[in-house]
Amino acid sequence: ADLDGTLVARSDVRNRARGSGAMADLLVATxxxxxxxxxxxxxxxVHGVxxxxxxxxERQRRVRYAMHLPGxxxxxxxxxxxxxLGVPLEVHNDANLAALGEYTYxxxxxxxxxxxxxxxTGLGMGVVSEGRLFTGAHGLAGEIGFLPWPGRRRGPERLEDAVSGVAVAETARRLGMSGQLTAKSVFDAARQGDxxxxxxxxxxxxxxxxxxxxAAAVLDPDLVVLGGGVGHSVDLLLRPVREHLRTLTPLRPKLAPSxxxxxxxxxxxxxxxxxxxxxxVFERRSDGS
Known part of the structure; x- marks a missing residue:
């Protein structure tokens, strides 16, 4: 992107890497x-994110809690x-960046x-307050996938196990659907009335x-945006979310799709x-470099 924020080149590449080293190589090559x-x-x-x-x-210079990316x-x-790459790289949680992108653009x-x-694939949340990301004391604010959830399995279950693309496919299979199910295929079938x-x-x-x-009880947001892969099917989700929210809490922030x-x-x-x-860039031009 140039300094106006205009995208001047772009590449979308499917990750077919089988390990973290190969994925890093793919990112560098891309x-x-x-x-x-x-x-x-x-x-x-001059900079990358x-x-x-x-x-x-930051202290250990590594990513933690990326459960779906082994290694x-x-x-x-x-x-x-x-x-x-020879470029300074900042590293940020994807949900935080999505929240900042949605706030900015x-x-x-x-x-x-x-x-x-x-x-x-998982579940996360980014919070923007007065135009700035809120990340908590250790960068963990918004990691709502770790909230406990009273699930069907033995032992403790996390909210991410119930609210994710994988969970949608598992629920559909339990209800009688068959074949290679994904969240997208389940939503497509729902549009056909299955x-x-x-x-x-x-x-x-x-x-x-x-x-x-x-989120409403802890943060008191004026807006909650639904995004990510499952969020793209918000045309089917907004109504049941709003209806059930009315039975759960008197706190009802505005809901909107990304x-x-x-x-x-x-x-x-x-x-x-x-x-x-x-x-x-300003510093470089000011000192003539």
Whole structure:
């Protein structure tokens, strides 16, 4: 992106890496290709931002709690990426970046305090208060997937086990659907009126309502945005979420679908990078370098 925030080159690549090292290599190769496609001299690129599940530990210089990316928390992995790219890299939680992107470019603009609930492979939440991310004392604010949930399995279960794309597919299978199920295929079947899929979507709406109720009680947001892979099917979810929320709590913040869709994390990364990049470029020009 240039200093106005305009995207000048972009690449969307499916992750087929089988390990964290291969995924890091893929990221580095993709970033290099994007710079080459932009026509910009690599020396002119001043800053980069990585969005990732989990929480970046500044002291240990590694990602923690990225449960769905085995090995991604390995020490030295991100330092290696920094060295190979030759660019300073900030690392941020993807839900936090999505929230910042939605505040800067999307439906959250002007909100005093809003929560972006990202529902996809996992479950996370980003919180923007007065235009700034709220991340807590250790960067863990918004890790709502770790909240306890009274599930069907033996032993403790987390909210993420009930509110995620995987949970939608598991519920649909339990209700009688068969085949290779994904959240997308279940939502598509619900749009066609499949009874099991319709019930799975209704149950997902109830669980999301519990998530919204928890956020409302703790944060008092004026807006809650639903995003992520499951959030893209918000046309089916908003009604059951709102209906069940009325039975759970008198606290009912405004609900809205993400306006940025799959680009929320990307645009949040751009907004974050611009804050640093503009200062760096100004300093370079001021000292004549």
């Amino acid at each position: 970033a290099r290709q994007v710079v080459a496609d932009s026509g910009v001299d690599p020396a002119e690129v 990585v969005g990732t599940p989990g929480v970046y530990d 991604w928390g390995r020490a030295g992995l991100l330092d290696r990426m920094r060295e190979e 999307g439906v959250g603009a002007g909100s005093r305090l809003f929560a972006y609930i990202m529902i996809g 009874p099991a899929a319709v019930e799975a979507v209704r149950l997902e709406g109830e669980r999301i309502a519990h998530t919204v109720a928890a 306006r940025l869709g799959e680009d929320a994390v990307l645009l949040g990364a751009v907004a974050t990078a611009l804050g640093t990049a503009r200062d760096l």
